[in-house]
Amino acid sequence: MREIVRWFLLAVLPFTLVGGKLALAADPGSMLKAMADPAGAPFFPVVMQVLQVLTWALHMVFVYTSIGGLFIAIYGFIKGGERWHRLSKATIELSKVSVSLAIVLGVAPLLFYQVIYDPLWYTSANLSAWWYVLFIVFLLIGYYFIWGAYFMKEKPSLSLFMSVVGIVLLLLVGFIIHVVNYQALFPEKWVSWYTSNGTTMNISGWNIYAFNIFRYLAFLVFPSISVSGVFLMLYNWYFRNREDMDRDYLDWAGRVGAKFALYAGIGWLLFHILYILTIPQDWNAKTSIFTWLSVLGLVLCAGVILAAQKDPAKMAIPSLLAGGVAILLIAVFREYLRIASTARFGYSIYNYKMNLEFLSPLLFFGTLLTGIILYAYAWWMAYRAGKTPKGKVYEASEMEHHLGDASVFIVVLWAVVFIGVGLIVIVRNYG
Amino acid sequence: MDVLGFYPMWYVPTIGSGLTIALIASIHVMASHTSVGASILLAYLATKAYKENQPQIYNYIKKYLLGLLVFSYVSGSISGPGIWFSATVVNPRGISALIHNFVWVWAAEWIWFVAEVTLVYILFYTLGRIDQRSWLRLAWTFAIGSWATMYIIVGILSFMLSPGHEKWFETGNILDAFYNKNYFPHLLERTSFMFAIAGTVGIAIASLMRKEINEKTYKDIVKTLSYWGIGGTVFGLMFFAWYVSTLPQRSDIILNNVIPIYLKLPIMVIILLVLANFLWTAIRPTAARFWMAYPIYILIFFAGIYPEEKIRETLRKPYVAGEFIWVNQIVSRDVPAKGIKSEVPIINEKGLLTVNPFVPEGLKKITPENEIMAGKAVAVLQCSGCHNVTGSTGLRPFGQKFAGMTDPNAVYNFLVSYMRENHPPYMPKLTGTDQEIKALSAYIAYMISKGGSVSAKIEVPKSSAEAIRR
Ligand code: HEM
Numbered sequence: 001m002r003e004i005v006r007w008f009l010l011a012v013l014p015f016t017l018v019g020g021k022l023a024l025a026a027d028p029g030s031m032l033k034a035m036a037d038p039a040g041a042p043f044f045p046v047v048m049q050v051l052q053v054l055t056w057a058l059h060m061v062f063v064y065t066s067i068g069g070l071f072i073a074i075y076g077f078i079k080g081g082e083r084w085h086r087l088s089k090a091t092i093e094l095s096k097v098s099v100s101l102a103i104v105l106g107v108a109p110l111l112f113y114q115v116i117y118d119p120l121w122y123t124s125a126n127l128s129a130w131w132y133v134l135f136i137v138f139l140l141i142g143y144y145f146i147w148g149a150y151f152m153k154e155k156p157s158l159s160l161f162m163s164v165v166g167i168v169l170l171l172l173v174g175f176i177i178h179v180v181n182y183q184a185l186f187p188e189k190w191v192s193w194y195t196s197n198g199t200t201m202n203i204s205g206w207n208i209y210a211f212n213i214f215r216y217l218a219f220l221v222f223p224s225i226s227v228s229g230v231f232l233m234l235y236n237w238y239f240r241n242r243e244d245m246d247r248d249y250l251d252w253a254g255r256v257g258a259k260f261a262l263y264a265g266i267g268w269l270l271f272h273i274l275y276i277l278t279i280p281q282d283w284n285a286k287t288s289i290f291t292w293l294s295v296l297g298l299v300l301c302a303g304v305i306l307a308a309q310k311d312p313a314k315m316a317i318p319s320l321l322a323g324g325v326a327i328l329l330i331a332v333f334r335e336y337l338r339i340a341s342t343a344r345f346g347y348s349i350y351n352y353k354m355n356l357e358f359l360s361p362l363l364f365f366g367t368l369l370t371g372i373i374l375y376a377y378a379w380w381m382a383y384r385a386g387k388t389p390k391g392k393v394y395e396a397s398e399m400e401h402h403l404g405d406a407s408v409f410i411v412v413l414w415a416v417v418f419i420g421v422g423l424i425v426i427v428r429n430y431g
Numbered sequence: 432m433d434v435l436g437f438y439p440m441w442y443v444p445t446i447g448s449g450l451t452i453a454l455i456a457s458i459h460v461m462a463s464h465t466s467v468g469a470s471i472l473l474a475y476l477a478t479k480a481y482k483e484n485q486p487q488i489y490n491y492i493k494k495y496l497l498g499l500l501v502f503s504y505v506s507g508s509i510s511g512p513g514i515w516f517s518a519t520v521v522n523p524r525g526i527s528a529l530i531h532n533f534v535w536v537w538a539a540e541w542i543w544f545v546a547e548v549t550l551v552y553i554l555f556y557t558l559g560r561i562d563q564r565s566w567l568r569l570a571w572t573f574a575i576g577s578w579a580t581m582y583i584i585v586g587i588l589s590f591m592l593s594p595g596h597e598k599w600f601e602t603g604n605i606l607d608a609f610y611n612k613n614y615f616p617h618l619l620e621r622t623s624f625m626f627a628i629a630g631t632v633g634i635a636i637a638s639l640m641r642k643e644i645n646e647k648t649y650k651d652i653v654k655t656l657s658y659w660g661i662g663g664t665v666f667g668l669m670f671f672a673w674y675v676s677t678l679p680q681r682s683d684i685i686l687n688n689v690i691p692i693y694l695k696l697p698i699m700v701i702i703l704l705v706l707a708n709f710l711w712t713a714i715r716p717t718a719a720r721f722w723m724a725y726p727i728y729i730l731i732f733f734a735g736i737y738p739e740e741k742i743r744e745t746l747r748k749p750y751v752a753g754e755f756i757w758v759n760q761i762v763s764r765d766v767p768a769k770g771i772k773s774e775v776p777i778i779n780e781k782g783l784l785t786v787n788p789f790v791p792e793g794l795k796k797i798t799p800e801n802e803i804m805a806g807k808a809v810a811v812l813q814c815s816g817c818h819n820v821t822g823s824t825g826l827r828p829f830g831q832k833f834a835g836m837t838d839p840n841a842v843y844n845f846l847v848s849y850m851r852e853n854h855p856p857y858m859p860k861l862t863g864t865d866q867e868i869k870a871l872s873a874y875i876a877y878m879i880s881k882g883g884s885v886s887a888k889i890e891v892p893k894s895s896a897e898a899i900r901r
Contacts, residue, residue, distance in 0.1 A: 031788045035436035037524075038762065038771040039531035042605075048534075097552060103508050104548045107541050110512070114530050122438045122523040129441035129520035133451050136513035143505050194439045195791040201889045203442040203811060205520065355769050360535035360605045364542075371542035374572055378546075378553050381565055385557040396565045404568040411575045418582060425610040429596055 028187040029345035035119035040353035043361050048112040049335065049349060055108035057331040060219075061227060061324075062102035063174070067220070068228025069095030070146065070167040072260065077160040087232075087253055089153045092163065094231060096150050099143050099170075116349040117338060120184035127183055127194060128176075129205030135176045142169025174220045175211070183210050185341045214278055218271035219330075225264035226305075227327075230319045232257025233308065237316035244389040254312035261305045261319065269298045272330075283340040290336035297329035370414050377407040435774055435786040437760055438523040442811050444887045445825035448521045449816065453744060455513040457737045461628070462507030464621065466499055467577045468629025470547075472659060474567075474574035476652065481563050487648045489558060495636050496555045504551055511544075522816075524760045525591075525751030532608060532753075533587050540583040546576040581625075582618055589613035592747050593679045593754050600755075603768025608753070612677045620670035626663030627705050628731055630656040634712055635724035641717075650716040657713035664706045679754075681856040682746040689857055690742055697734035705731065748817065749859040757859040758816035775862050782864040783812060793891035797866050801895040806874025808889055809867050817858070823883035829875060830883025837880040843872035 041048065069091040076088035114121050125132045142165070149162035183190075193209040194202050236254030239245045273295060279285050304322035308315030342348070381400070388394040396404070441448050473492050480488035518526040530537065550573040557566060586609040594600070595611030633656045641649055678686065708727055712719045749757050755764045755771065762774045777786060784790045784797075784805060790812075794805045810820040810829070823830020836842050846868055850861035861868065878885045 031434055031436075034434045034788075035438070037436075037527045037531045039528055039766075039769045041531065042534060051538075100504065100508060100548050100552070103512065104541075104545050107512055107544065108538065110515070111530065111534055111537055111541065114527065115534050118527050118531075119436070122519060122527060125516075125519050126439040126441055126523055129439075129448070132520050133517050136455065136509060136516050140506065140509045140513075143509065147501055147505065190439070191788060194789050195891075198791040198793055199891050201440065201789065201791065201808060201811075203440050203887065203889065205441040205443070205448075353770070355603065357603075357605055360533070360539075364535040364538045367539035367542045371546055374546055374576065375549070378550055378569060378572070381561055381569065382553045382557060385560040388560060393559065394561045396562055400565065404565055408568050408571050408575075411572050411579075415575055415579060415582070418579075421606070422586075422610040422614060425606045426612075426615065429598060429607060429610075430612055 027345070028190075029347065031191075032119045032187055032342065032345055032347040035123070036352060037118050038353075040355040041115050042355055042357045044354070044356075045116045045349040045352045048116045052109050052112035052116070053331045053335050054328075055105060055112070056334070057324075057327045059102060059105040059109055060223070060327055060331070062098045062105055063220070064224045064227035065098040065231050066095050066102050066146075066224075067167060067170050067174070068224035068226070068231075068260075069093075069098060070149075070163050070170070071225050072228055072232070072256075073149070074160060074163050074167065077156050077163070080156075083249055083252060085156060086249060087256065088156070088159070090235065090253070091228065091232075092146070092150050092153055092159070094228070094235075095166075096146050099146060103139070116352055117184070117342075119347070120187070120338065120342070121180070123187075123190055124180045124182075124184035126205075127190065127202075128179060128208050131176045131205075131208060132180060135173055138169045138176070139173045142166050142173060145169065171221070175216065178216050178220065179208055179211050182212055182215060185337065186210065187342065187345055187347075212275065212278060214271050214275035218268060218275045219334075222264045222268035222271060223327075226261050226268050227323055229257040229259070229261030229264065230305070230316070230323050233261070233312040233316040233319055236313040238386070240313055242387060242389055251313065254316070255309075258305065258309050258312040258315075258319075262302070262309065265298070265302045265305055269295070269302060272298055279337070282344060283337070285337060285340040288336060288340070290333045294326075294329045294333035297326035301326040367414070370410050373403075373410055374407045377403045433777065433781050433786050434788045435777070436524070437787045437789060437812075439789045440812055440815075441520050442815050442820075442887060444821050445819050445828075447815070447817070447819060447826040449744065450826075451517040452514060452521055453737070453740050455510050455517050457732065457740045458506055459510035459514055460736050460740060461732050462503045462510060463580070464625040464628045465632060466503040466507055466547075466551075466629075467581050468625035468627075468663075469495060469499055469503070469633065470551075470570075470574040470577040472626065472629055472633060472656065474570040475659075476655060477567055477570045479651070479655070481567055485648050485651065487644045488652060490644060491637060491640060491648075491652055493555070493558050494640060495633060496551065496558070498632070498636055500551055500555060504548065508544075508548055522751045522758070522760070524762075525756050525758075528752045528756055529587060529591065532605070533590075536583060536587065536605070536609065540580055543576045543579040543583070547573065547580060550576065578622070581621060585618045585621060586610065586614055589617050591752050592682065592743075595677075595679075599753075599768070600764075600766050601768055603766070613674070616670050616674035616677055620667055620674050623663045623667035623670055626659045627667060627709070628663075628728070630660030630663065630709065631705055631724055631731065632728045634660075634708075634719050635721050635728060638719040638721045638724060641719075646717075653712050653716035653719050657709045657716070660709035661706065661713060664702060664709065668702065678746065681748075685746055685748060685857050686742070690745060694738040694742055698738050701727075701730055701734040745857075748857045759813045759859055760816075761813075761859065761862060763859065775860070778862045779864065782867050783862060784808060784867060787812065791891050793895035794889075796895075797870050798895060800892045802870045802873050803877050804874075804889055804891065805867070806870035806872070806877075807885075809863060809871045810874055811887075811889070813859075813862070813871075821878065821885050821887045828883070829878065833875050833879050834883065835879070837876050839869070839872045839876040842875045843869055846872060 072091040073088040073095065076084035076091070145162045145166035149159045149166055152159040152162060189209070192198070196202060233254050236250045236257070239250055240247060276286060276291055276295070285291055301322040304315070304319050308319050381396070384394050473495060476488055477492055480486065515526065550569060554566070554569055554573060557569070589595070589611050590608050592613060593611065594608055595613055596607060599607040634653060637649065637652050637656065675686070704727060708724065751758050755762060755766050757763050761778065762771060764773050765771060782795070785795050790808060794801055794808050797805045814820050817827060818832070819825040819828040822828050833842065836845070846861055850858065851868070854860045
């Protein structure tokens with residue numbers, strides 16, 4: 001790795017000198033170094049990196065079902081007919097819940113990203129500051145339209161209208177975050193962007209300097225439809241055995257989902273490859289193993305989904321797994337791109353200054369454990385309730401009651417420990 | 432070449448970029464305090480429903496939960512990251528300092544945040560579909576988990592105002608930073624007031640259901656909410672007094688001398704109004720009315736939370752985080768424990784324009800041609816966090832603060848004596864080279880002579896830009 005870095009430095013620095021107007025500006029390498037927060041990272045950067053990649057993949061799954069759910073709902077409303085209307089209602093519901101999850105799951109990668117790649121994220125966001133703030137505004141308005149579509153779901157034309165506004169706003173939100181992620185990859189251009197080649201300072205925050213349509217289509221639009229198709233297959237699988245549900249309808253929905261998954265999946269693969277072709281030569285990324293693994297993941301995923309066309313319910317779980325693997329490989333590839341781009345300037349998160357500290361990671365991992373027990377219990381009960389026909393009450397088993405008691409206990413215990421530690425520290429410092 | 436880690440500056444004329452934080456944060460405080468307060472109130476009511484066998488209470492809970500989902504959770508879960516998004520573009524280095532210190536604490540909060548959001552859906556969908564005892568357990572984990580998000584974030588918020596103790600700068604210990612002097616009063620104050628906020632809207636929701644629920648249950652619900660509300664308001668006031676007593680000295684001065692009365696007064700009025708409403712409905716539950724309770728709830732936002740957020744933001748000045756980073760992004764003191772060095776000496780020596788990588792080359796070296804524009808750049812970089820530096824309306828406008836000062840030398844003398852040698856506690860010390868202060872003075876005198884208002888555009892004069900190219 002070191003070698004590559006050194007090699008790139010040698011190759012790139014003369015270039016910026018020849019670049020003329022860039023010559024006197026701070027070189028990107030020392031700029032990135034200066035921007036990394038002087039407080040340092042409180043823990044091993046690689047741990048942050050892994051968590052960032054993993055949580056981003058989770059974030060995206062629900063981003064995809066937010067947008068894809070709306071897409072299928074719109075499609076269904078336009079098709080019309082009883083079955084399609086029913087499906088539209090289901091996918092609006094999917095979208096509504098997914099947006100919540102996409103938001104909460106977006107927080108985690110944002111945290112970890114900002115610890116190890118703060119120069120990239122903060123610069124890029126500040127270059128397009130107004131858009132970055134509008135991200136929140138559009139998301140808020142868009143989400144209310146989605147709720148509106150949900151409340152109006154018995155009135156197809158109104159619900160259709162609200163779904164359309166909702167999806168447009170979510171796509172806009174996705175566009176903004178895409179821009180932020182994309183601009184971040186070009187440290188060598190930031191200064192000339194911001195100063196319009198040294199003639200001014202673009203302090204207004206209204207500028208957008210770079211985007212890549214292939215990346216946008218490959219990272220957001222096509223996967224949304226494809227992944228939501230897989231969710232329809234899961235829908236088929238999950239409700240199939242509930243006696244109060246219409247099995248013909250469910251099987252039909254599964255087939256529709258499998259088709260969406262396949263066709264959009266092909267688009268996904270195509271634009272992913274097109275994006276790879278646009279990556280600048282000097283990143284040396286096109287031939288990297290990570291790049292081609294992400295393509296391989298998509299190909300495999302498409303294969304599983306192709307095989308699923310006959311019996312979508314049966315293949316729902318394998319398709320989900322294949323999709324999950326593909327998204328993970330894409331997440332790794334995305335991270336690899338950041339490494340490849342910043343390596344050109346000698347920036348490496350593995351050299352990030354550290355102020356190692358163990359108490360707060362302990363807090364996190366302890367909380368994670370607590371959370372897992374709590375999530376397991378809550379999700380399990382929800383799963384059980386969902387399997388119970390309408391009008392009936394699910395009676396928890398002895399085991400489930402115990403798990404429930406355990407989860408209340410551990411949550412209370414956690415609060416007691418947290419407050420207790422606080423009291424001790426306060427008494428010691430101020431008593 | 433010396434560079435410091437500044438980010439591209441964002442400047443919003445007249446209102447100031449900071450207003451975006453205040454607005455989004457207010458929405459967030461409203462939504463989050465409603466939902467955390469409600470989660471505990473609802474768990475308590477559900478326990479009551481189960482123990483006293485009052486199944487109709489569940490109808491009320493279901494309605495409240497739906498209201499929470501649609502109003503509090505949608506706006507709360509978006510505005511929460513929203514504060515962070517806006518802070519990222521208003522105060523990048525401030526938020527970065529917080530994240531680099533507290534990332535794991537925030538990550539722990541995130542675990543509860545995920546729990547909160549998934550549980551509110553699960554509670555809503557499983558109500559009446561799983562047995563009562565199981566549901567009750569979920570409700571209590573939801574309640575305590577929701578409160579966990581509060582007891583975690585309050586530590587970070589308090590640190591933002593002040594680490595509370597010199598010790599932290601030496602130890603860098605996360606416990607010293609988190610559990611600072613301000614922590615408990617702050618937590619208790621919020622925990623109390625949240626019941627008043629959730630209770631107010633709870634009464635509004637109940638009053639919509641008066642005809643659907645039998646009278647006894649109805650009265651029970653309204654009385655319960657009123658008692659919690661009264662308790663919340665009274666304790667909230669007590670803890671507020673304690674909170675004020677733990678403020679750092681500069682914040683005390685700001686609170687007494689800088690914060691205008693039109694921000695302080697409405698808060699007191701709305702607290703009394705909320706209390707009066709609870710007293711009234713505690714005595715006569717059947718007198719609760721939607722058209723009373725709901726407007727009061729809305730008023731809490733405008734008269735209570737928005738001014739409170741503005742005040743809290745101002746009390747922190749001139750810092751944005753931990754008493755070591757100023758609003759203008761400059762690291763103003765050493766934090767030996769973290770290896771952080773004050774940037775003031777190097778800025779005074781080399782110049783702010785020089786060390787900021789996002790200042791065009793043509794403004795780094797000050798000449799008679801570019802002096803005004805260089806001065807404007809200094810004003811934007813160094814003062815615009817708290818001032819409208821290009822106009823005479825809006826946020827503490829330069830047009831007013833420097834009214835009448837059209838002589839650059841007079842401005843210069845004022846700046847040096849008032850802002851560099853002996854700066855007031857609410858403003859950062861003026862930094863930069865003498866030449867830069869002269870440029871700043873020239874710019875200010877120029878903008879005043881233009882009637883106190885100029886364009887926000889910064890243009891590098893052609894000659895300076897070309898001088899660099901050559
Ligand atoms: C529902 C609306 C949202 C949509 C449509 C959306 C979409 C996206 C997309 C398309 C990307 C990849 C962009 C690219 O690489 O070109 C992305 C990444 C990201 N999103 Fe979201 N997002 C949403 C909400 C959020 C929220 C609310 C947050 C934060 C709280 C967030 C945090 C992030 C972060 C931090 C990344 C980059 C992560 C990394 O590179 O590791 N997103 N999002």
